Amino acid sequence: MKQLLPFLMFFSFPALSQEVTRVPVSGLEKLLHHPDTALVVNLWATWCGPCIKEIPHFEKQARLLKGQKVKFIFLSLDMEDAYPQKIRQFARRYKIHSPVYWLDESNANKYAAHIDPRWEGSIPATIFIHAGKGYRKFVEGGISEAELKEEVSRLMK
Template identity: 40%
Template sequence: MRVPGNLLVALCLLVGLASSRGAVAQNAHVPVIKLAQLQHYLNSSADTTYIINLWATWCKPCIEEIPHFEALQKQYANQPVKVLLVSLDFAKDLDKKVIPFVQRRQLKSTVLLLDEPDYNSWIDAFDPAWSGALPATLFFNNAKQQRLFVEKPLTPALLQEYLSTKFSLKP
C-alpha cells in the first residue's frame, strides 16, 4: 500500500513530537518520596548545610522565591551546601504540574515530591512550631548542631543573612 507524501510527513512529525516529549520528561526527574527517605537528609551527620525549601506549584510566594534558592545552589556550589526543593503537591500531579514546572524553570537543584498526605503525622519532623503554611524553609547542619526554621517567603538578602550569620557561610 502506498502512503501519500503529506500523510507520511504528518506521521513523522507526530512520532518526533512524541519521542521529544518523552526525552524532555526524562530530563526532569522528580522522585516521589516518603518521609522516611527525606529523613536521610534530616538525620545526616555530614558537615553539610542543608537548605530544604517546602513549596508547591499552587503557592505564589513559593514560586517567587525558587529562583533565590537556585542562585544559592549555584553560589555555594564549591562548598558543602545542598539545596533541596521539596514539593508538597499531590503525587497525582507530578506529570501534569510538577515536572512541567521544573522543565519550564530549568531547575538545577534537587527537586523531590513528598508524598505524605497526612501532614499532621510528619510536620513536627521539620519544626514543632510549624503551622504547615507555605513557603517554609529548614536550614540545618547537624554536624555543627545548627538549625533554623523559617515559615515565610525569603528574599535573597534574608537568605544571605541567615547563611552568613547563623551558619558562618560566605559565598
C-alpha cells in the same frame, strides 16, 4: 549544522530532564541528615505564588555556592496527582537545577512534626540545617533574597 544539533541536544538534555524523587515521611530523616554538609531545604508547591517568587533566590545561591559544602533541596508538598509529571514540568519551567523531591504524604499532621514541631504546615517554608554543627533553623513564610543570603552565610560559618 546537522552535526552540531545532536551535540547540542546531548548537552542540553540533563537540564531538561529534572528528576523528581519520591520520599515517604519515613525517609525525611535520611533526606535531612548530612552531617558534613549544610542543607537548605525549601518546602513549596507548584500552585503556591509566594513559593514561585522565591525559587530564583534559592537557585541563585545554589549556583554561587556550587562546589562548597552546602546542598539546596526543593521538597514539593504537592498532591499526588502532580507527581512526577507536573512537578517535573514546573522544575523545567522555573529552571530548578537543585535536587527536587516530592513528599509522598498529603496529611500535614503526619509530616509537619518531622520537619519542625511548631510548624503548622503553611508554605513556603525553609529549613537550614547543619547536623555536624548542631545548627537548625526553621523559617515559616517567604524569604527574601537578602534574608536567604544572610541565613546561608550563618549556616556555613
